[in-house]
Amino acid sequence: MSVAVRAGGIRREFGGRSVLGGVDLQIRRGEFVALLGASGSGKTTLLRLLAGLDRPDAGEVLVPRARTVVFQEPRLVPSLRVLGNVALGLPRGAATRATALAALAEVGLAGHARAWPATLSGGEAQRVALARALVREPGLLLLDEPFAALDALTRLRMQDLVADLVARHRPAVLLVTHDVDEAIRLADRVVVLGGGGRLVLDEPVALARPRDDADPGFPVLRRRLLAELGVAPAGRDSAA
Numbered sequence: 001m002s003v004a005v006r007a008g009g010i011r012r013e014f015g016g017r018s019v020l021g022g023v024d025l026q027i028r029r030g031e032f033v034a035l036l037g038a039s040g041s042g043k044t045t046l047l048r049l050l051a052g053l054d055r056p057d058a059g060e061v062l063v064p065r066a067r068t069v070v071f072q073e074p075r076l077v078p079s080l081r082v083l084g085n086v087a088l089g090l091p092r093g094a095a096t097r098a099t100a101l102a103a104l105a106e107v108g109l110a111g112h113a114r115a116w117p118a119t120l121s122g123g124e125a126q127r128v129a130l131a132r133a134l135v136r137e138p139g140l141l142l143l144d145e146p147f148a149a150l151d152a153l154t155r156l157r158m159q160d161l162v163a164d165l166v167a168r169h170r171p172a173v174l175l176v177t178h179d180v181d182e183a184i185r186l187a188d189r190v191v192v193l194g195g196g197g198r199l200v201l202d203e204p205v206a207l208a209r210p211r212d213d214a215d216p217g218f219p220v221l222r223r224r225l226l227a228e229l230g231v232a233p234a235g236r237d238s239a240a
């Protein structure tokens with residue numbers, strides 16, 4: 001399978017302080033990679049470099065031309081209705097309207113096309129942000145803790161929705177998350193960014209889908225990742 005993302009020797013420092021100390025990361029087309037790491041380890045910095053929102057001090061970043069980012073907050077334009085937000089930046093016309101409506105239907109919000117962002121719940125607004133990202137058929141979808149602000153039940157539903165959408169559209173995905181279970185549930189591979197701003201673990205997730213922690217492999221991988229993150233002593237099953 002061909003490569004969608006090729007990042008090699010990526011370095012980034014801020015004010016003389018090294019944040020990324022030489023990151024090498026490849027993501028194949030259609031592959032879902034979750035990025036874990038302690039707070040401040042540089043996850044968002046790496047995501048921003050792949051998004052083209054920032055430039056590395058050294059190293060090479062090759063990414064698909066079509067990239068979209070979904071952030072922790074939905075970042076909808078309050079003065080545009082839901083449909084206008086999904087179609088924002090696309091050529092106006094019947095074809096765009098039809099694809100934007102189809103994207104809204106995919107996230108279960110076909111009935112909200114004419115609603116204003118202020119009237120949406122947090123989960124609904126984030127689903128609009130997902131529709132806006134997917135309507136562009138990106139080769140690379142970058143998700144920066146997109147479910148972190150949602151309640152636990154909504155978060156689980158959103159994870160299922162993202163799994164479905166990604167299976168259908170097959171973009172390469174980089175998901176930044178603090179949630180080890182979320183990473184295991186969704187990703188084909190989990191990578192961990194360590195203290196020196198380098199990837200210290202790159203682990204395939206070889207569990208059958210749909211995934212849940214009744215699979216004996218789930219807690220084994222959870223323990224391994226938590227130990228790598230320094231969150232829990234190896235041997236404990238429960239998530240942090």
Ligand SMILES: Nc1ncnc2c1ncn2[C@@H]1O[C@H](COP(=O)(O)OP(=O)(O)OP(=O)(O)O)[C@@H](O)[C@H]1O
Pocket residue numbers: 014015019037038039040041042043044045046
């Ligand atoms: N534009 C910037 N200017 C100065 N420092 C920055 C900038 N962007 C990031 N940093 C610093 O780089 C470090 C890594 O930040 P980053 O947001 O990438 O970490 P993170 O792993 O995503 O953290 P978290 O999990 O808490 O969101 C932090 O110390 C942060 O203060």
